[in-house]
Structures are given as structure tokens and as C-alpha cells.
Amino acid sequence: MLEKTITSPRGTVFYWIARHRDPQAICLVFTHGLTANHRMFDHQVAYFRKHYTVISWDLPLHGASRPYADFSFHHAAADLDAILIQENIPAAVLIGQSLGGYPCQQYALDFPDKVLAFVGVGTSPFGRSYYSRSDRFWVRQVEWMSRCYRHEKLVTAIAKGATHTKRGFDNMITMLAPYGKTELCRIMGLAYASFLRENRDAVFAFPVLLTLGEYDRFGKVPQYNWAWAAQTGYPLKIIPAAGHNANVDNPVVFNAVVEDFLDSHQLL
Helix, strand or coil: CEEEEEEECCEEEEEEEECCCCCCCCEEEEECCCCCCHHHHHHHHHHHCCCCEEEEECCCCCCCCCCECCCCHHHHHHHHHHHHHHCCCCCEEEEEEHHHHHHHHHHHHHCHHHEEEEEEECCCCCCHHHCCHHHHHHHHCHHHHHCCCCHHHHHHHHHHHHCCCHHHHHHHHHHHCCCCHHHHHHHHHHHHHHHHHHCCCCCCCCCEEEEEECCCCCCCHHHHHHHHHHHHCCCEEEECCCCCCHHHHCHHHHHHHHHHHHHHCCCC
């Protein structure tokens, strides 16, 4: 993949693109979760580049896209739009894991005509009705509670909580390696504060697929996904033998599920 950047007053954002030989090929954009980076989607990039143009990127505050000032999902969506404009891509399929689903949903709200479809991977919905007062309270406590752990224990806890397989665990440990404890806790605090501030009700006209790892026990993510599917009618597919990072734990099944979804909506 070709490494490229876009720059704004907030900072430089890195992304990687593999263009399909067909200039009309649909583009898939992969957005990783909290404290991860673009390497979360290595298995998907290798698989889907056969038929699609693929982009993966390091979210602002993450991986190579740091330092970064004034983080918000609205700004992340604006950065993603700058990437697509730079690559002359008029619309794309957005695939977001966990926190990565938030800038995807924000992008869909800000640029609704530029989204062909959305695939959520253990993410959670935009919409105030899904989250209780207790949910919002505990989200506000994440940063200071994380500071109570030793760095090594915190990193191990995050990796274990997000994965079900050794492959997934090793991938998450590698992605967490660049962050010191202070930065790691600050990233979590800023990200969750942005969600509390920017979350709003959303209705999407394009196709949506929700996926959830069979063993995903990350907070209330399973409950949110079942409620999301029930309220909207979006299909929810369970990825077997997988945890929160389902696309890494079981890439074969995950890729097949996404491919079926794209084929069923003729996004090929």
C-alpha cells in the first residue's frame, strides 16, 4: 500500500491506499478502534484489494497521526473527507471497528451523499436513547480509572479485553506499544468525551451491516448492538470464535460476511 498524508491546522493524518486497476472500483475505507491503528485491518486489506480500492488510516491521536490538536469526531470526519477528495473518490463504503464506528457515523451525518454503505465491527450506535444516565456516568470515569493501573497491566488488560485469540492479542499488543501510560489514558479520555459531546440521533438511508464477535464482552457493546438492530432493522451477524476485535480474531469468517453483504447490495 502507498503511504500518504493530509494536513490541517490540527495535525498530519496518515493513510494507506491500494488502488484497484479498475478506476471505477468501489472504495472501502477501514477505520480502527480506540488505541489501535491501521494494522488492525491487515487481513481485510489483503483480502478485499482484489476487487476494491482500499484505504486504511490512523485516526487522529492514533498511530502515526499524532500529535493532533482539538480532537473531535467532526474533525476526524473532515480529515477523512480530505483524504477522499485528495484521492478523487466521490463516495465510499465505511467499515469501522469499535470507536472507529463513531467517525464513520459522523461522516455519514456530515456527508450523507458520500457514503455507499456502513459496516460496524463491535461498534455502538449514535443515538441518545441507547445510553442511560449510568452509561454516560461511567464513560466519564474511564480516563482517571485507567490511570490507577500500572502501564503494563493496563496494556495487557486492554488487549485481553478486546480479543479472543492469540493472533488478536498479539496484534493489539503491537498496536498499543507506541503509547506511554499518560498518552494512552489521555487518548481514551478525549475520545469518550467527544462521544458524549457529539452523540446525536441518526438515521441512515444507505445499507448498514452490524457485526459482533461471539465472545465480545467489551462493556455493553453486545447490548447496544442488539438494541441497535432491533430498533433499526439492520442485520446483525455474529462472528464465531471472536471477541471485540472480531475482524482480527476470525478474519476468514468476517471477510466472508462482509463480502456477502457487499455482493447482496451489488457494491462490487
